[in-house]
Amino acid sequence: MPFFDLEVQTTTHDPYSTVNFNPADLQHELRQTYLPFINITDEHFLSEHERFITDDPRVRSSITRDEHDAATSNDDDDEFYYLISSFYDIRTKIDQLTNEYDVLQRKIASLLPHVWSFSSEKIESGSYCGDNVYLKRSILYEQANFDRILAKEIDDTLKQLRTMIYQQYVSLKYQTLWFKMKIDLYIHNLLSNNIITKKLLHTIEILFNFQRYRTRDNFFYIYTRQLLKQTIDLVYKSGNYDQTLFIINHVLRCPPGINQWATNFVRFLIPSSFEILCSSVYIHYVAHFLATLLFPIKNRDIFLQNWLGENGESVPQLPTTPSASNQQQQWMLIDADGQERAALLRYDTLNEDDLIAILHQFNLNYLMKVLFNLNEKQQQQQRQPTYENTVRILAILDLFVEILCRGFDTYSDSQYKQFHKHIGKMIRDCVHVCRYYVDGVLQHLDINDRIRLRDHYFAYIYRSVENIIRQCR
Numbered sequence: 001m002p003f004f005d006l007e008v009q010t011t012t013h014d015p016y017s018t019v020n021f022n023p024a025d026l027q028h029e030l031r032q033t034y035l036p037f038i039n040i041t042d043e044h045f046l047s048e049h050e051r052f053i054t055d056d057p058r059v060r061s062s063i064t065r066d067e068h069d070a071a072t073s074n075d076d077d078d079e080f081y082y083l084i085s086s087f088y089d090i091r092t093k094i095d096q097l098t099n100e101y102d103v104l105q106r107k108i109a110s111l112l113p114h115v116w117s118f119s120s121e122k123i124e125s126g127s128y129c130g131d132n133v134y135l136k137r138s139i140l141y142e143q144a145n146f147d148r149i150l151a152k153e154i155d156d157t158l159k160q161l162r163t164m165i166y167q168q169y170v171s172l173k174y175q176t177l178w179f180k181m182k183i184d185l186y187i188h189n190l191l192s193n194n195i196i197t198k199k200l201l202h203t204i205e206i207l208f209n210f211q212r213y214r215t216r217d218n219f220f221y222i223y224t225r226q227l228l229k230q231t232i233d234l235v236y237k238s239g240n241y242d243q244t245l246f247i248i249n250h251v252l253r254c255p256p257g258i259n260q261w262a263t264n265f266v267r268f269l270i271p272s273s274f275e276i277l278c279s280s281v282y283i284h285y286v287a288h289f290l291a292t293l294l295f296p297i298k299n300r301d302i303f304l305q306n307w308l309g310e311n312g313e314s315v316p317q318l319p320t321t322p323s324a325s326n327q328q329q330q331w332m333l334i335d336a337d338g339q340e341r342a343a344l345l346r347y348d349t350l351n352e353d354d355l356i357a358i359l360h361q362f363n364l365n366y367l368m369k370v371l372f373n374l375n376e377k378q379q380q381q382q383r384q385p386t387y388e389n390t391v392r393i394l395a396i397l398d399l400f401v402e403i404l405c406r407g408f409d410t411y412s413d414s415q416y417k418q419f420h421k422h423i424g425k426m427i428r429d430c431v432h433v434c435r436y437y438v439d440g441v442l443q444h445l446d447i448n449d450r451i452r453l454r455d456h457y458f459a460y461i462y463r464s465v466e467n468i469i470r471q472c473r
Contacts, residue, residue, distance in 0.1 A: 023466075026459035030395040037280045038287055040403060045291050049298070052242070053249045063246050064202040080186055080203050084210055087179040088220060094172050095217040097164060104157050104164075111154050117145045180223070187227055196239050201246065204231050208250040212307045225261055236267050241285040244269060248292050251358070253303040256350055259357035266361045270370075277370050278392055286367075287399060293358055294407035294423075300349070355411065355419045364400075364426055371396065372437045385441040387449040393437075394460050397430050401460075405467040427464050434460070 031038065039045075051062040121143050126136030190200050207228050211221070235243050244267065251262045268289060271277040371393050407423045438457045442450050 023459040023462045026456055027398060027463065030391065030398060030456065034392045034395040035283060035399060037284060038399060040287055040291050040399075045288070045295060048288070049245075049249060049292070052246045053253070053298070060202060060205065061246070063242060064198050064205050066198050078202070080183075081206050083179055083183050083186060084206055084224070087176070087183060088210055088213065088215070090172050090175050090179065091217045091220045092215055094169070094176065095215065097169050097172070101161065101164060101169075104161055108154055108157055111150050111157075115147055115150050115154065117147065119143050119145065183227070187230060191230060191234055194234065194238065196235055196243060200231060200234070201243065204228065204235070204247065205250065207231070208254065211254050212304055214307050221261075228265065232265050236269075241269065241281070241288075245285075245288055245292060248289070252292065252297050252350070253300050255304060255307050256354060258350070259354045263357045263361065266358050268361050268363050270363055270366050274370055274373070277367065278396070283396065283399070287403060290362065290400065290403040291406070293355075293362070294403060294410055296410050297350075352416050352419050355416070356422055359407075359419070359422055359426075364429065368429070368433050372433055385437075385444055387441075387445055387453055390438060390441045390453055391456055394434070394456050397434060398460050398463065400430060401427050401464050401467065408467070408470075424468055427468060431461060431464050 054061045119142070121141055123139045123141070124136060126134055128134050187203070190197070190203060207224050210224055211228075215221075232247055235247060248266050251258060251265050254262060269285070271282055276282055404423050404426055408420060411419055434457070438453065442453060445453060
């Protein structure tokens with residue numbers, strides 16, 4: 001039987017009494033005692049992240065800006081931007097030539113059957129013989145007709161194809177190889193020293209910027225994302241917390257569909273011990289990692305202005321009051337629980353699959369094992385359960401729950417129902433593991449610590465359940 005049921009309930013310390021139980025005050029007490037360095041308000045959070053990301057994607061952020069760049073207003077003069085932008089322009093021209101080549105080929109294919117045409121002709125002739133009998137002879141033959149106008153048009157089209165291939169396409173191919181060689185050499189020099197420099201971070205910044213340009217050339221995306229993987233691997237290998245948050249901020253400002261190529265660029269750094277997890281530096285990192293994923297993404301529309309189009313194409317939206325014909329043609333998706341999901345086509349925000357894939361990078365199960373000493377490798381060095389450690393764990397879990405619940409408000413549209421379920425599951429997992437841990441710790445405490453710990457635990461449960469119920473409503 002749980003220890004809570006054996007506890008003698010008194011009026012003075014009744015956890016359900018509105019006089020003695022105030023979850024907000026208990027939360028404030030935990031924050032001021034164990035997490036005074038945490039401030040996750042919108043104003044403070046966004047102001048801190050201004051050094052990771054800028055309002056203008058063409059301008060360096062403070063984390064990538066060198067001292068000699070302070071007096072420079074134009075950030076497009078650096079070597080790598082010139083190389084990658086030239087590579088992009090050439091690949092775009094190749095794509096345009098390829099489309100023109102396909103158009104001319106289709107034109108020739110449509111004209112060829114009409115250059116030669118065949119028609120059946122009939123010749124008849126007759127006369128009277130000596131016996132005054134009229135005789136007639138008919139000859140059937142097939143006549144071939146050659147259309148010189150169409151033949152000349154095909155010849156002119158073939159000349160255009162030859163000019164396109166030998167004078168433009170081949171030249172652009174050589175330019176592509178030349179710029180690719182220069183870019184590979186540039187990246188090799190950056191990675192050869194295994195040192196993270198502002199120049200390397202700015203290179204990542206530029207590569208992410210070109211992921212937001214729209215092009216039909218898949219080779220450009222494949223190649224630049226290979227470069228991103230090489231550079232980002234070095235950052236996660238020997239970088240600090242701020243540099244990893246810098247990468248995550250750029251991933252969240254890429255076009256929808258990042259779960260297909262950029263999920264591996266979002267990596268959660270896990271602690272090796274309970275002491276590291278409870279340190280102020282790591283808790284600050286975890287809070288900002290979650291807040292970056294679940295808080296509103298600042299200036300996402302500005303970063304995607306090149307991807308949406310130079311003329312500002314409007315984002316497709318479903319009508320608020322669809323007509324009867326639209327209602328009949330609209331598809332309705334059904335999730336695994338039988339709930340209806342509206343099939344929305346959105347370009348100005350991330351897809352639900354993107355958010356779920358990124359949220360799964362937050363390794364909550366590993367953090368639970370470290371917090372509650374559940375790792376098999378640490379069984380030989382079991383921590384003695386104390387009031388201070390347990391309340392500190394409650395403060396950390398309460399911080400996780402508060403940030404996770406912000407995801408409900410940030411992504412409140414109906415298309416994010418599955419994402420809400422994933423957030424709710426994380427909150428429930430925290431509550432379930434904490435329930436049995438606190439129950440065991442209470443057996444080793446005196447009556448005063450037992451009452452205080454129980455109050456903090458019920459306050460944590462109350463806030464978690466309240467947020468889930470509020471979202472269900």
